[in-house]
Amino acid sequence: MKAGIIGLPNVGKSTLFNCLSNVKAQSANFPFCTIEPNIGLVNIPDKRLNKLVELINPEKIVPNSVEIVDIAGLVKGASKGEGLGNQFLSNIRETNAIIHVLRCYDDDNISHVEGSVDPLRDKEIVEFELKLKDIETLNKRKDKISRAAKTGDNASIDELKVLNEVLGKLNNKKNLSNEDFTIDELNFIKSMSLLSLKPVLFVCNVDEDNLKDQSDELKLVIDKLKETGSNVIVMAIKTEEEINDLESFEDRKLFLDDLGLDEPGSNKLIRETHKLLNLSTFYTAGKKEVRAWTFKKGSKAPTVAGIIHSDFEKGFIKAEVIKFVDYIDLGSELKVKEAGKLKTEGKEYIVYDGDVINFKFNT
Numbered sequence: 001m002k003a004g005i006i007g008l009p010n011v012g013k014s015t016l017f018n019c020l021s022n023v024k025a026q027s028a029n030f031p032f033c034t035i036e037p038n039i040g041l042v043n044i045p046d047k048r049l050n051k052l053v054e055l056i057n058p059e060k061i062v063p064n065s066v067e068i069v070d071i072a073g074l075v076k077g078a079s080k081g082e083g084l085g086n087q088f089l090s091n092i093r094e095t096n097a098i099i100h101v102l103r104c105y106d107d108d109n110i111s112h113v114e115g116s117v118d119p120l121r122d123k124e125i126v127e128f129e130l131k132l133k134d135i136e137t138l139n140k141r142k143d144k145i146s147r148a149a150k151t152g153d154n155a156s157i158d159e160l161k162v163l164n165e166v167l168g169k170l171n172n173k174k175n176l177s178n179e180d181f182t183i184d185e186l187n188f189i190k191s192m193s194l195l196s197l198k199p200v201l202f203v204c205n206v207d208e209d210n211l212k213d214q215s216d217e218l219k220l221v222i223d224k225l226k227e228t229g230s231n232v233i234v235m236a237i238k239t240e241e242e243i244n245d246l247e248s249f250e251d252r253k254l255f256l257d258d259l260g261l262d263e264p265g266s267n268k269l270i271r272e273t274h275k276l277l278n279l280s281t282f283y284t285a286g287k288k289e290v291r292a293w294t295f296k297k298g299s300k301a302p303t304v305a306g307i308i309h310s311d312f313e314k315g316f317i318k319a320e321v322i323k324f325v326d327y328i329d330l331g332s333e334l335k336v337k338e339a340g341k342l343k344t345e346g347k348e349y350i351v352y353d354g355d356v357i358n359f360k361f362n363t
Helices: 013-020 047-056 082-093 119-150 154-171 183-191 208-212 216-227 237-245 249-259 265-276 301-308 310-314 324-330 333-338
Strands: 002-006 038-043 060-062 065-070 097-103 200-205 231-235 279-285 289-296 316-322 343-345 356-361
Touching: 002 013, 002 082, 013 038, 013 065, 013 097, 013 237, 013 265, 047 279, 047 289, 047 324, 065 265, 082 119, 097 119, 097 265, 119 154, 119 216, 154 183, 200 216, 200 265, 208 231, 208 237, 208 249, 216 231, 231 265, 237 249, 237 265, 265 279, 289 301, 301 310, 301 316, 301 356, 310 316, 310 356, 316 324, 324 333
Parallel strands: 002 065, 002 097, 060 289, 097 200, 200 231, 279 356
Antiparallel strands: 038 065, 279 289, 316 343, 316 356
16 A cells, blocks of 8 residues: 655655655755655554564564655646646555645745745645646546437446536535545545545644644644544654664654653654555464554455465465454463464454454465
């Protein structure tokens, strides 16, 4: 799964990417410093995985990961090609979710493409460009099927109805993520990879003072963002970069303690991004390997088994399931079995976040 970092130029996107990934993106004080998207595979901080590793002491540890893409800054007119806009919007289309960075600090040494700092205005600029591009996409599709609809083709008539409904909502400045659609309508809309339908996590990029004690202005911005139903986190991205540059764990911990933080904000951002993608985690655990796996919420056992290998799904027999809390409380798989806490589940079992599973299958 892939999440794209977006926002206006010079809001901290590339610096944030550098905090999240070992791939070091260029970061500079001028618009369009990033042109080609930078891509990094980022491990997801996972306290449950760490607990299993402590108990089992495996030969190998494999954490979950999410692909993060640093996408160049959007500007007004991006949907019409301004500032290489078509290329940037195409990069966003390829992602599953959006991390939208908003600049929420003043600094005369860092230019702002709009001439002043106003995070809510900046949000509207970016969202407007995404909606304009979606309207263009929908109108192209509408032109294509209109002739077939006029001939009485029922599938085309139904599709045209949905297209007009979605276009009406976008033209009336509706947020598609908050609108009610039937399952069939939603599946059709998602098949078009609309930019404004992608789930969004807003990152308020603040200075260090606002990280410790949020100003009334920042609180207002956060409240306005949450009114849209979006998730919001606050990060001092430049400070995160400074923490990242420290060599030792002890030095990083002292820095975090001074800020009153339990962990870097980047850790929280990665976890929130994973949630944004509607993903959950299950584990396989043994002496050779303890591994975290990603699956879609609501998936049944055979589908989840297929994530490990397609043969596991085809030849699925059963799933031996241990609840994470039972594994930690009792300390080993053997003790879980002795306590009668290991459950044997069949094809209809819906896997839960945190399940530790051993799949049995026919080859």
